[in-house]
Every structure is written in structure tokens, then in C-alpha cells.
Amino acid sequence: MADSLAELTAVEQLRLLNAGQTTSVALTTACLDRIAATDQRVGAFLRTTPERALAQAADIDRRRAAGDAVGALGGVPVAVKDVLCDEGQLTTCASKMLADFRPPYDATVVERLKQADAVLVGRTNMDEFAMGGSTENSAFQKTRNPWDLERSPGGSSGGAAACVAAGQTALSIGTDTGGSIRQPAALCGVVGLKPTYGRVSRYGLVAFASSLDQVGPLGRTVSDVALLYDAIAGHDPHDTTSAKAAAEPTLPQVNEPLKGLRVGVVPEHFAAGLSESVRQAVERAIDSYRQAGAQIVEVALPHARHAVATYYVIAPCEASSNLARYDGVHYGRRTDPAAMHARLAAERKSAAEANDATAARQIDTALVRLYRQSRSEALGPEVQRRIMLGAYALSAGYYDAYYLKALKVRRLIRQDFDAAFEQVDVIAGPVTASPAFKLGELIDDPLAMYLVDLYTVSANLAGLPAISLPCGLSPDGLPIGLHLMAPPLKESRLLRAARMFEASRDPLPLPRLD
Amino acid sequence: MALQRSDVQRVALLARLEPTPDQIDRLATELAAIVEYVDSLAEVDTDGVEPLVHAIEQTNVLRPDVAVASLSRDAALANAPVHNGVGFRVPAVLGD
Numbered sequence: 206m207a208d209s210l211a212e213l214t215a216v217e218q219l220r221l222l223n224a225g226q227t228t229s230v231a232l233t234t235a236c237l238d239r240i241a242a243t244d245q246r247v248g249a250f251l252r253t254t255p256e257r258a259l260a261q262a263a264d265i266d267r268r269r270a271a272g273d274a275v276g277a278l279g280g281v282p283v284a285v286k287d288v289l290c291d292e293g294q295l296t297t298c299a300s301k302m303l304a305d306f307r308p309p310y311d312a313t314v315v316e317r318l319k320q321a322d323a324v325l326v327g328r329t330n331m332d333e334f335a336m337g338g339s340t341e342n343s344a345f346q347k348t349r350n351p352w353d354l355e356r357s358p359g360g361s362s363g364g365a366a367a368c369v370a371a372g373q374t375a376l377s378i379g380t381d382t383g384g385s386i387r388q389p390a391a392l393c394g395v396v397g398l399k400p401t402y403g404r405v406s407r408y409g410l411v412a413f414a415s416s417l418d419q420v421g422p423l424g425r426t427v428s429d430v431a432l433l434y435d436a437i438a439g440h441d442p443h444d445t446t447s448a449k450a451a452a453e454p455t456l457p458q459v460n461e462p463l464k465g466l467r468v469g470v471v472p473e474h475f476a477a478g479l480s481e482s483v484r485q486a487v488e489r490a491i492d493s494y495r496q497a498g499a500q501i502v503e504v505a506l507p508h509a510r511h512a513v514a515t516y517y518v519i520a521p522c523e524a525s526s527n528l529a530r531y532d533g534v535h536y537g538r539r540t541d542p543a544a545m546h547a548r549l550a551a552e553r554k555s556a557a558e559a560n561d562a563t564a565a566r567q568i569d570t571a572l573v574r575l576y577r578q579s580r581s582e583a584l585g586p587e588v589q590r591r592i593m594l595g596a597y598a599l600s601a602g603y604y605d606a607y608y609l610k611a612l613k614v615r616r617l618i619r620q621d622f623d624a625a626f627e628q629v630d631v632i633a634g635p636v637t638a639s640p641a642f643k644l645g646e647l648i649d650d651p652l653a654m655y656l657v658d659l660y661t662v663s664a665n666l667a668g669l670p671a672i673s674l675p676c677g678l679s680p681d682g683l684p685i686g687l688h689l690m691a692p693p694l695k696e697s698r699l700l701r702a703a704r705m706f707e708a709s710r711d712p713l714p715l716p717r718l719d
Numbered sequence: 720m721a722l723q724r725s726d727v728q729r730v731a732l733l734a735r736l737e738p739t740p741d742q743i744d745r746l747a748t749e750l751a752a753i754v755e756y757v758d759s760l761a762e763v764d765t766d767g768v769e770p771l772v773h774a775i776e777q778t779n780v781l782r783p784d785v786a787v788a789s790l791s792r793d794a795a796l797a798n799a800p801v802h803n804g805v806g807f808r809v810p811a812v813l814g815d
Contacts, residue, residue: 305798306798307797307798308798309790309794309795309797309798310790401774401775402773402774402775403774403775403777416772416773416774442782445777445780446773446775446777446780448775449777508763511759511760511763513756514756514757514759514760515760517753517756517757518757518760525734529735532735533800534799534800534807534809535798535799535807536798536799536800537798537800538800539800539801542801542810546810570812571810571811572809572810572811572812573735574737575809575810576735577731577732577735577736577737578737580735580736580737581736581737581738584736589736589738589746590746590749590750592734592736593727593730593731593734593736593746593750594750594753594754595734596730596733596734597722597726597730597750597754598757600729600730600733606761607757607760609770610760610761610763610765611757611760612770612771612772613763613765613768613769613770613771614760614763614765614768615770615771616768616769616770616771617763617765617768619771619774651749651752651753652749652752652753652756655753655756666774667774668773668774668775669774693774693775
């Protein structure tokens with residue numbers, strides 16, 4: 206028995222709730238206590254909402270006791286990354302720009318969580334606007350890896366992965382644009398699923414790169430991730446990119462092994478650059494599929510080596526366009542207008558005194574200066590870097606060379622996968638080249654940080670479902686992730702394949718936080 | 720390819736950002752390294768390849784032309800830094 210109800214899996218929590226052996230109030234209290242006891246060190250949560258969570262839990266308990274229907278998550282606490290709109294509640298994207306933003310409506314995922322009777326305990330930290338791979342780009346706080354507090358939990362869903370790893374909640378919601386669920390899941394030793402593009406509604410998800418963003422679940426077991434995925438997946442008329450195909454529940458079949466499974470392996474995934482500990486752990490995992498009767502097939506993804514370059518054109522282009530909405534006018538932070546007007550007046554005066562007509566012409570109008578100053582004050586360095594990169598790639602003379610070219614390479618990457626999935630059912634490989642890096646290690650080298658996404662971005666470019674699950678510990682005791690990808694809409698197959706491996710080994714213990 | 724300070728300044732205006740002189744220098748170096756990296760895409764043969772904009776290529780997603788409830792004006796203005804109850808307030812646009 207775990208020390209705290211909070212440390213149980215969600216499936217187990219739900220079983221106790223349905224059996225009347227615990228209440229949602231008790232469970233929610235246990236999670237809030239665990240967060241209070243550990244989050245000083247981990248920093249997974251930007252804020253918790255205890256009163257609201259306990260009121261929600263009490264209502265669910267009342268309905269269950271009265272024999273009324275309760276939702277599929279019937280009173281299980283869930284943490285949500287601070288990037289999904291929750292009506293009337295702070296939704297900051299870990300940005301000063303949105304420090305006070307309270308959305309006027311619910312994201313579809315948040316609405317579905319509420320309908321499923323998930324208890325919303327709080328909001329997790331992230332890289333600002335989900336841009337980053339270490340959660341160090343949060344404007345508000347650092348999040349630490351529960352396995353080693355000197356190390357990063359990964360990112361951008363670093364808080365989402367850390368809170369599950371620390372046993373604060375069994376379930377959390379993250380988002381993944383280039384690996385932002387799977388990479389932190391790998392580095393924190395938890396399971397993280399990026400569903401097929403279009404499988405989970407993006408309505409009310411604060412946009413980063415709209416053709417790549419996808420919402421998904423994190424948990425400590427494949428079954429928990431299946432449970433949460435089932436609650437949020439499915440068509441949404443509010444999202445024009447939402448997939449029409451029905452999302453069949455995955456949890457009922459997740460324990461059924463796949464007969465005759467063909468596992469694809471890409472030789473380039475094991476080339477130079479992959480650390481020895483990760484290589485060994487992933488090879489052992491592939492070997493355990495072989496022992497379970499799966500056929501291991503080498504497949505080629507010839508354009509995969511261009512995936513990071515393709516991604517770092519497309520994602521910043523879309524980001525520069527999406528983030529144009531933060532203008533200091535409609536919502537979000539505005540610069541101090543009096544100081545701004547005073548500065549403009551001084552600039553004009555000095556140009557006039559110098560009789561410099563060119564300089565005078567180049568001075569911004571007040572409205573343009575308001576935009577520029579508001580954005581520069583309220584957006585962090587990585588967000589500004591990506592906006593600049595996107596604006597550059599989309600600017601006159603470069604559009605064909607960068608954006609259009611990247612979209613064409615993107616199709617080639619997708620075609621490689623289509624061909625590979627003619628031969629195999631899933632593709633297995635590493636999630637990251639090495640286990641968790643130290644806080645501060647990569648933050649001053651943007652390109653090195655981008656290359657962390659090497660193994661994960663292809664799934665976003667091609668729109669594929671992909672999962673990260675623990676496959677061992679490094680000699681330093683740091684978790685290592687196994688990456689599995691499947692064809693579009695094959696989440697059920699992906700989860701069953703992941704469960705086959707998970708069932709073949711002992712679960713990771715919870716990291717010690719004392 | 721190297722990025723000049725003037726390139727950074729031009730893009731900063733397009734992006735409605737206002738980097739300080741120090742930031743302009745740093746952005747020129749950082750963006751140049753990233754641009755050099757993504758320049759590797761030039762070596763991929765993409766002749767005759769159609770661009771892939773979205774992983775799910777759906778078109779013409781329509782709904783019945785029926786009016787549905789939308790945000791009230793008050794709700795839409797609630798997060799505005801400055802508003803006058805009916806619209807968003809900005810500095811004078813004309814005659815500035």
C-alpha cells in the first residue's frame with residue numbers, strides 16, 4: 206500500500222472510489238497534501254485551486270452516494286498544463302503577457318474533464334507558450350526533476366510530467382508540438398501520449414503552432430493514460446481540424462497483447478549521438494518485444510534527418526503568426542502608456558533638433574510603439590527568438606526558401622512513414638538521446654536545445670500518435686524512455702503495444718523526495 | 720548566412736518587437752546559427768512535391784448556417800488592458 210492515496214494509479218483510485226472504500230474528498234485532500242509537502246522542491250504547479258477542487262469532489266461524492274451517474278474519471282484528481290482555457294480561472298501559459306488572463310470560456314478538453322468528473326486540482330508549469338524543452342522558459346518558476354532535483358524535468362510540459370512522477374496526482378494533461386509531452390515523460394519516468402493530430406480538440410488550447418499542437422495525457426501507467434485519453438478524445442465541431450472518425454475507447458482492450466505484432470526499428474535512431482545508457486535500454490526493450498513473439502523489422506525513414514530543420518521552420522512561422530494576437534490591446538499586458546508617450550515625444554524632439562528628417566520618419570507611430578513595447582516587455586527571450594525566426598522565414602524573399610520548402614520536406618517525411626507502416630505496425634526507438642540534463646545546461650544554446658527534439662518532432666510533422674514509456678534507469682538512476690509511433694488514428698494499437706512492454710517488467714518505483 | 724543588425728531590425732519591426740541594442744547583437748548571432756542549420760533543407764530534392772500544410776488534409780469543414788450564442792461584449796472586453804465599455808482603447812491612430 207502506498208503511503209498516500211495520491212500515489213496510487215488512477216485506475217486503482219477509481220476502483221476504490223467505485224467500491225466505496227474512499228471518497229473523492231479524501232483523495233483530493235491526499236493529493237493537495239502531497240503537493241503541499243513536495244512542491245516546494247519540485248515546483249510542478251503554478252497554482253492549486255483547493256477550494257474549487259474540494260467543492261467539486263464533494264459534489265461527486267454526493268452524487269455517487271445518491272446512486273446518481275458519475276463520469277468516467279469519477280472524482281480522480283487531474284492536473285492541467287496552464288495552456289488550456291478554464292473559464293474564469295487564471296490561464297497564463299507561464300508568460301508575463303497572460304499573468305492576469307482569465308478566459309471567458311472553457312477549452313473543449315477542460316469541458317470534457319469536467320463532464321467526466323475529473324477533479325481539477327491545479328495548473329502545471331511549462332515553458333512559456335510551450336516553447337522549450339526544459340521548462341526553464343517559464344516566466345514564473347523553475348520545475349525540478351523529481352528523480353534528481355538538480356536536473357530539468359524536460360519540457361515544455363515539465364510540470365505535467367514532474368507532478369505525476371512525484372506522485373502529486375496520478376494524471377495530468379500536457380500538450381505536444383514537437384515532443385513536449387513525450388520528452389518530459391521520458392526524462393521523468395512516466396508515460397506520455399501524443400495522440401494523432403486532430404484526435405483531441407484544440408479548441409481553447411492557447412495556440413503555439415496550430416498544425417502541430419496536440420493535447421494529450423500523462424500518467425504513471427499505460428492504463429492510466431488510456432483512461433484519461435478516452436475522456437478527452439473525439440470529434441469536436443468547434444475545431445475545424447478535429448478528426449471526424451469516432452474515437453473508440455482504448456482502456457477496455459489495453460491489456461490484450463497484439464498477436465503477430467511487427468515492430469519497426471530505424472537504424473539511424475541508434476547512430477552516433479545516442480548515449481550508451483539509452484541505447485542499451487531501448488535495445489533491451491526491443492528485445493523484449495522479440496521475446497514476446499513480435500517480429501522486429503528494419504525500416505528506413507530517409508528524410509527523418511531533416512525533421513528538426515523542417516520543424517524549426519514550420520513551428521516558428523506558425524508561432525510568429527499565432528502570437529501576433531498579443532498586442533497589448535485585446536487582452537494581456539500593455540506597456541505603461543504615459544512612459545511610452547514620453548519616450549516617443551523625446552525621440553521626436555531630438556530628431557527635430559538634429560534636423561534629421563530620416564530619423565524622424567523612422568520613429569514608430571504611437572500604436573506601433575504600443576505593440577512593440579508591450580510585446581518586448583511581456584514576452585520572454587525564447588518566445589521572442591521564435592517569433593523573430595518565423596517572421597524572418599516568412600518575410601519577403603524567404604518564404605519559398607524556408608516555409609514552402611519545409612512544407613514540401615514535411616510531405617516527404619510523412620510519405621516515409623506511410624511506406625514504413627506498410628511493413629510494420631509500430632515503430633520503436635529512443636525518445637531522447639540521453640537522460641535528464643542539468644538545469645542551466647542547455648539554456649544558453651538555443652540550437653542545442655532544439656536538437657533535443659530529434660526523435661520526437663517527426664511524429665508531429667506527420668501527425669502520428671506516439672507514446673513515451675519508461676524502459677529503464679541509467680547508471681546514475683535517471684529514467685529512460687521508449688518511444689513508440691503508430692499510423693494515424695491507431696491509438697488503441699499504440700497503447701496495447703506499449704502495455705505489452707510495460708507488462709513485461711517491474712514498474713519504476715516513485716522517486717524519493719525526502 | 721550571416722544576419723546583419725539591419726536584418727534583425729527589419730524583422731523586429733515586422734514582428735512588432737523592440738529589441739535593445741544588446742539584444743539585436745545576440746539575436747543576430749543566434750538566428751544566424753539557426754538559419755544556417757535549417758539551410759540544410761536546401762539539399763533535399765523537393766521537385767514536384769506538394770507542400771503538406773496539415774497532417775490531416777480536410778477541406779471545407781462547414782456547419783449549418785445557424786446563429787449560435789457568442790461571447791457577450793462585456794465578456795469579450797473583460798481582459799482588455801484599457802476599454803471604455805463598448806470598445807478597446809488604443810492611442811490615436813490618425814493624426815499621430
